[in-house]
Amino acid sequence: MADAMTQELLEQEEDTQKGKFLTFLLGNEFYGIEIRYVTEIIGIQAITEVPELPEYVKGIINLRGKIIPVMDVRLRFKKPFREYNDRTCVIVVDIKDASIGLIVDSVSEVLSMSDGDIVSPPEVSKGFSNRYIKGIGKAGNEVKLVLDCDKLLSDDEIGAFDAIHN
Amino acid sequence: MSEQFSNEPLLDMFIFETTQLIGQLEESILFNEKSSCYTQSAINEIFRIMHTIKGSSAMMMFENISSLAHSIEDLFYFMREENPQNIDCSALSDLILEGIDFIKVEIEKIKSGDAVDGEASALIDSIKVFLSMLKRSNASTMLTEDKEHNSIKKQQYYISSEKVKTSTMKNTFKAVICFEEGCEMENIRAYSIIHNLKGLTDEVFYIPEDIIDNDESVDVIRREGFKVILKTDNSYERVHEFFMQTIFLKDLELTQLENDDELKQLSRVRQVATDQISKSQSLHKQDKEDKGTDSKDTQTVSTQQSIISVSVTKLDKLMDLMGEMVIAEAMVIQNPDLKGLEMDNFQKAARQLNKITSEMQDTVMSIRMVPLSATFHKMHRIARDMCKKLGKEVQLEIIGEGTEVDKNIIEHISDPLMHLVRNALDHGIELPEDREAKGKPQAGTITLEAKNAGSDVLIIVKDDGKGLNKEKILKKAKENGLLHKSEGDMTDKEVFNLIALPGFTTKDSVSEFSGRGVGMDVVTKNIETVGGSVSVDSVSDKGTIITLKIPLTLAIIDGMNIKVGNSRYTIPTTSIRESFRPKESDIITDPDGNEMIMVRGRCYPILRVHEHFGVKTDITEFMKGILIMAEVEDKALCVFADELLGQQQVVVKTLPNYIKDSKKISGLAGCTLLGDGSISLILDISGLASLKKVSM
Numbered sequence: 001m002a003d004a005m006t007q008e009l010l011e012q013e014e015d016t017q018k019g020k021f022l023t024f025l026l027g028n029e030f031y032g033i034e035i036r037y038v039t040e041i042i043g044i045q046a047i048t049e050v051p052e053l054p055e056y057v058k059g060i061i062n063l064r065g066k067i068i069p070v071m072d073v074r075l076r077f078k079k080p081f082r083e084y085n086d087r088t089c090v091i092v093v094d095i096k097d098a099s100i101g102l103i104v105d106s107v108s109e110v111l112s113m114s115d116g117d118i119v120s121p122p123e124v125s126k127g128f129s130n131r132y133i134k135g136i137g138k139a140g141n142e143v144k145l146v147l148d149c150d151k152l153l154s155d156d157e158i159g160a161f162d163a164i165h166n
Numbered sequence: 167m168s169e170q171f172s173n174e175p176l177l178d179m180f181i182f183e184t185t186q187l188i189g190q191l192e193e194s195i196l197f198n199e200k201s202s203c204y205t206q207s208a209i210n211e212i213f214r215i216m217h218t219i220k221g222s223s224a225m226m227m228f229e230n231i232s233s234l235a236h237s238i239e240d241l242f243y244f245m246r247e248e249n250p251q252n253i254d255c256s257a258l259s260d261l262i263l264e265g266i267d268f269i270k271v272e273i274e275k276i277k278s279g280d281a282v283d284g285e286a287s288a289l290i291d292s293i294k295v296f297l298s299m300l301k302r303s304n305a306s307t308m309l310t311e312d313k314e315h316n317s318i319k320k321q322q323y324y325i326s327s328e329k330v331k332t333s334t335m336k337n338t339f340k341a342v343i344c345f346e347e348g349c350e351m352e353n354i355r356a357y358s359i360i361h362n363l364k365g366l367t368d369e370v371f372y373i374p375e376d377i378i379d380n381d382e383s384v385d386v387i388r389r390e391g392f393k394v395i396l397k398t399d400n401s402y403e404r405v406h407e408f409f410m411q412t413i414f415l416k417d418l419e420l421t422q423l424e425n426d427d428e429l430k431q432l433s434r435v436r437q438v439a440t441d442q443i444s445k446s447q448s449l450h451k452q453d454k455e456d457k458g459t460d461s462k463d464t465q466t467v468s469t470q471q472s473i474i475s476v477s478v479t480k481l482d483k484l485m486d487l488m489g490e491m492v493i494a495e496a497m498v499i500q501n502p503d504l505k506g507l508e509m510d511n512f513q514k515a516a517r518q519l520n521k522i523t524s525e526m527q528d529t530v531m532s533i534r535m536v537p538l539s540a541t542f543h544k545m546h547r548i549a550r551d552m553c554k555k556l557g558k559e560v561q562l563e564i565i566g567e568g569t570e571v572d573k574n575i576i577e578h579i580s581d582p583l584m585h586l587v588r589n590a591l592d593h594g595i596e597l598p599e600d601r602e603a604k605g606k607p608q609a610g611t612i613t614l615e616a617k618n619a620g621s622d623v624l625i626i627v628k629d630d631g632k633g634l635n636k637e638k639i640l641k642k643a644k645e646n647g648l649l650h651k652s653e654g655d656m657t658d659k660e661v662f663n664l665i666a667l668p669g670f671t672t673k674d675s676v677s678e679f680s681g682r683g684v685g686m687d688v689v690t691k692n693i694e695t696v697g698g699s700v701s702v703d704s705v706s707d708k709g710t711i712i713t714l715k716i717p718l719t720l721a722i723i724d725g726m727n728i729k730v731g732n733s734r735y736t737i738p739t740t741s742i743r744e745s746f747r748p749k750e751s752d753i754i755t756d757p758d759g760n761e762m763i764m765v766r767g768r769c770y771p772i773l774r775v776h777e778h779f780g781v782k783t784d785i786t787e788f789m790k791g792i793l794i795m796a797e798v799e800d801k802a803l804c805v806f807a808d809e810l811l812g813q814q815q816v817v818v819k820t821l822p823n824y825i826k827d828s829k830k831i832s833g834l835a836g837c838t839l840l841g842d843g844s845i846s847l848i849l850d851i852s853g854l855a856s857l858k859k860v861s862m
Contacts, residue, residue, distance in 0.1 A: 048845035049733060050825060050834070051779035060822065060837065062845050065490050067837055069822045098824050153824065 019115070021137065023108040023144055024091065026074055027082075030108060032137060032144045037093045041107055044088040061090070061101060068092060070101035076152070077132075095149050102152075111144070113137045118146060180226050181273060182475070187215045188266055188273075189540070195266075196546050199259045204245070212262075213242040219269070231272050234286040237293045238265055244297060248304060261296055263547075265289055337398055337422060339405050342391040344417035352387040353377040359394070359412055366408060367398035391417070478573070481534055488530045489817040493839045495523050496814060502842050524815075535570035538616050538625070541580045542567045545587050545614060552591045559598055559609040560591060569616040571623050575716055578692045579625065585685035586627045586712055587612060592677070594631030594710055604707065606630065622698070625714040634704035636661050638672045646670070662702040666690045689714075723818055725838070727811035727846060728794065730775045731783030734846035736816055736838055737796055737805065741851045745794040745810060753788060763793065763804055770795060770804045773854055778833065783808055801855035814840070818848060832857055 021032035022041075042063070047070055049059040056075035060067050070090060075081060082105065090101040118135040134148035194211060198204045204212075220235035245253070272284050343359065345352050356377045363370050373393045374383040398405065402422055409418050499516045542564045549562045571579070595601075595610035602608055613628040636658065643664050664670060671683035690700050698716035725736035753772070754762045761772040772793070776783045785791045785808045794805045816838035835850035 046844060048837075048847070049781070050821070050847065051781075053825065057825070060825070060845055062839055062843055065493065065839065067819050067822055067839075067845065069824045098822065100822075100824055 019112055021111050021113055021144070021146060022091065023111055023139075024089070024104040025106045025108055026077070026104060027079060030142065030144045031073075031104075032111065032113070032146045033091070033093065033149060034146075035110060037095055037149050039092045039094045039099065042090050042092065042101075043086070044084045044090055044103065058103065063092065063101075066099070068099050068101050070103055071152075072103045074103075074105070093149060095153055098153070100153065111137075111139050113139055113144075113146075121145075177226065177276070180222055181277060183222065184219055184269070184273060187219055188269055191215050192263070192266055192547060193543060195259050195262055196550060199255060199550075204253070204255070204258075206246075206249075209242055209246050213239060213246055216242060228272065228276070228282050230282065230284050230286045231269055234265055234268060234290055234293075237290045237297075238262060241293055241297050241300075244300065253300065257296070261293060265293070337400070337402070337405075339396055339398070339402070340421050340423055341394045341396075341405075341409055342417075342419040343394065343409065343412065343415060344391045345387065346414045346416045349414035351384070352392070353383045355412070355414065356383075356387055356392045359392070359409075363394070363396060363408070366400055366405070367396050369397040371395045391419075395423075481573075484530055485534065488527055491523060492527060492815060492817050495519060496840070497843060500814075500840075500842065531572075532570070534573045536573050536576050537568050537570050538576070538579070539564075539567035541576060541583060542614050542616075544580060545583060548584055548587055549591065549612065552588060556591065557597065558591065558595050560595055561609050561611050562587075563611055563613045565613065565615040566617045567614075569618060569623060571716065575696050578696050579714070579716070582689035582692045582714065583614070583625070583627070585689050587614075589685055590627060590629040590631065590710070593673070594629040594633070596632050619715075623716045625716065627712045627714075628709060630709040633706040633708055633710055634662055634665070634702070635672070635706065639664055642670065642672050643667075659701070659703065662704055663700075665702065666700060723816060723848075724813065725816045725848065726794070726813050727840065728775075728792075728805070728807040729809050729811050730779075730807050731781040733779070733781045734811070734840060734844060735775060735807070736814075736846045736848045737794060737851065738835075738848070739813060741796045741798045743795045743797050743802075745792055747791075748788050748793050750787075750789055765795065768802075770802050771855075772804045772806055774806045775849075778854075796851045796855075798852040798855065801852055803851070803855045805849070805851075805854075816840075816846070816848070 017034070017036040020035040022035050022038050023030050023032045025031075045061055047059040047061055050057075050069075053059075056072050058070050058072050060069050072081070084103070087106040088103060089107045090103055091107065092099055092101050117139065118137045120135050121133045132148055132151045133145050134151075135146045137144045137146050191212060194208055198208045216235045216239040220232050220239055223229075223231035223235060268284060268286060268289055272282050275282050275284070343356070345355060349355070354377075356372070360370060360372060360377075372395070374386045377383045377387075377392075396405075400408075402420070406418070406420050409415070409420060412418075499520070504512070545564075546562055549560055552558075553560050590612050595612070596604070598608045601610065611630050613626070615624075615626040615628065617624050617626075639661055640656075646669075648664065648667055648670065665672075666686040666689070667683075668687040669683040670686070676682055693700050693714055693716065696716055698714060701713045701715070702710070703713070704710040724739040726739050726742055728735050728737060748763055752763050754764065754769075756762065761774075762769050763772055764770075774786075775781065776786070788806065791806055791808050792810060794807060794810070796803060796805055818836045819838055820836050821834065833850050833854040835848045835853070837845050837847050840846050
C-alpha cells in the first residue's frame, strides 16, 4: 500500500516532465529524449578508456567525483565517427538508477510534444537505429526521432551479437 | 494501513529494541543453563525483558508476540514470587528458546514487510502446561492467573478511614468523553487527554485507571466513555474548551460538581486500589515503575560505556564524504598548477592537512568498526542446539572477540561462521565414546579466534576432531570429475580446498545439518564478496583449522600509480614486492610467446599492460620501462609499465554498474580519481595473475 502511494507521487512528478523532449543533433538527424531521464548536459571532457568494452562505449569520465560511463551515440547507431569538437556535448541520463553519458554532436532545444504528435515508427527491418526509436514526433514542420532510452542501454547483447555477425 | 506508514520510525525503533532484548535474553538463558539454573537476578532480568517486549509489541499491534511474551512473563513472575525449588532447567530453557525463536521469526517477517501471522497458541499452551506443572509440584495455592487481566472492570468503592488531602482548588468538574467509532486506540487518546490536563491541574482522576497497560480499557472506554474528574481553578468554559480540542471526540458531557465528594471517593479508591494492587497478582502500578527503570536498566546492563545508536545511512554518508575529502585533498596538494613551484610554507601546511585528514579518516573508519563478539556469541546457541541433537559434547572457546571489523563485513561473516561451526560439530568432532577411545577428552573443543594481522583480520575456526580425510576427498573428487591435476601433484592444501567446491560433500546422506555440499561454498562465496580468502588445514585425528582472511577496509587503499601511455593505472601497494628495470638478457620467452623473467631463482610471468589493455604507448622495450613485481597470496607476476608516478592513498570506486553488467573485465578491481581529476584504473593483481597462469 505504501508502494502504491509512492508510485502515485512519482507519477505525479513525472507528469510535469511528460511530453517534453530534449532534442539533439547527430549529423543531419534530430533525436529526442524524454526530459525526465536527463540529469545534466556537460561539455566533452577527458575520457579514460576502459579495455575490453564494445566500441561505442568510449570509457569513463569523472563527473564531480562520480564515475560515469560514456557512450558515443554515433557509433551506437553505426554512423561514421566524427571528431569531438567544442560543440560536442555529453548528455547524462539516469535510467534505472544507472547513470550514463551520451556523446552527441550538439544539443538543440527542449520541445514539447504531446502524445498525439508522436506516431510509432514504421516496421523497417533494416538498420539498427529503428530498434531504439520509440516513435516519430512532429514539431512544427520538422520530424524528430524519439529515442527509447531503455533499449539503448539494455540492447547491448543483441548489439554485440549483430556486430559479430556483421 | 496508514498507521504503518506513520509508524515507520517507531517500527524501526521497535525492531531494534526487541532484537537487542532478545539477544540479551538468549545470552542470559544460555549462561544460566550452563551454571545450572536461574539466579534471582536472572529471573528478574528475564521477567523485565519479557514485560518490555509484551508492552512494546502490544503497542505496535503485534498480538501474537505480545501474548507469547505475556505467557512467558507469567511463568517468570511465578518463579520470581514463589521461588520454586525443583525446576527442570533444561526443559525450561528449551521452552524459552523456542519462544525466542518464534519472536525472531516474527521480527524477520516484520522487517521484510510480510504479514505477521505466526501462530503462537501451541507455544503458549505448552508454556501454560509447564507453568501448571510447576505450580502443582510446588503446591502453591495463592496463585490464580486469570485475576490479572480481567480485573479492570469497575473499581470497587471503599470508604476507608484514611484522610484525604483537602484541595484548595475551587471547581470540580466531571467529564464523560466518548470517542468516535472506529477511531482506534482509545486508551492512548485518553492518556493524551490526561497528559495534557496536567497543564490545567494536578488533581485529576479518571476511570478506567490503567489506560496504558491494559488493552481491555479500550473496551471500557468504548462502552461507557472515558470519565475524568478534575479539580481546577479554571472556569467551566476553559475546561470545556480544552476537552473540545480532543480529536475524534464524539460526545462530551461536562458537569460542574457541587462538592468534591465524588472526587474524594475516587481518590480514596485510588489509594485502596494501590494497596490492593501491591498485594494482588495484578502489577499495573509496579509495571509503570518497572517500565521506567526498565529502559534505563536495559541500557546500562547491555553496555558499559555510554553508547549512542546512529542510523547506518548517516554513517555511510559520512564515509562517502570522507572518501571525497581524501580525493579533494589529493587534488589540491597534487594540483598541476603547483608543479615546479618552490613552496616551503605550502608544503608544511599541506603536510599538516594531510595529517589531520588521515587521522579523521582513521576515526571515521573506526566508527564503522564493530567488535566480533556479538557474532561469536551467537555461535554459542548454535553449538548448544547441535550438541543436544547430535549427542556430542563440545566446548566453545572464544579468543580475541574484541577484534573489530567493518560493519558491512560482519553481516557477511556470521553465515560462514555458522556453517563452519556446524561442519566442525557434524563432521569433525566425534561422539564422546570415540573420543575416549582415542584418548581425547570427552568434550570436544571448538576454538573461535580473531586477530589482526597487518591490514587483514584473521578469523580461525579450530577443532580437535578427526580432521579431514585426504583419501576420501580425493575419491569423491575423482567420482565427480572435479580433479584438475593428477592426485600425486596436489599438495595437501589443494586437496583440502577441494571441499569448498559447490556440491562437494563426502557425506553419503543428507542430514539436518550438512551433506548437501553447500556449506563451504557459502563460506567461500561470502568471504570472497568482501575480498577475503579461505584456507583449510588439517591433521588426521588431531583436528582441522579453517582460516578466514578478511581485509580491514574496503574503500580506501594505498596504491602506487603507474603510467602507461596516456593512461594511468594503480596497483595496491600491499601487493607490490619490488620494482626494477630489467636487463633485456634476463627476459625469457617460451615457445608460446609468453614472456618471463627470472628473479633470484624464481620465474615470474610478465604482463605488458599496453598489450593487455590495448593502450598506445611509445615504450615497449623493457629497458625503457619499469617492471613491478606484484604478488598476491601465492600468485605473482611482473607488470610492465612506462614509469612509476608515485604512491597515493586512493579511494576505491567501483566501476559503473553499466560496465560491470555488460562485461566482466578481468584484471580491473575498480577505479579511482587522481589528484588532477583524471581517472586511474585499479589493477587486480590476483585476477591478472590467474589469467597469465591459465595461458601458460
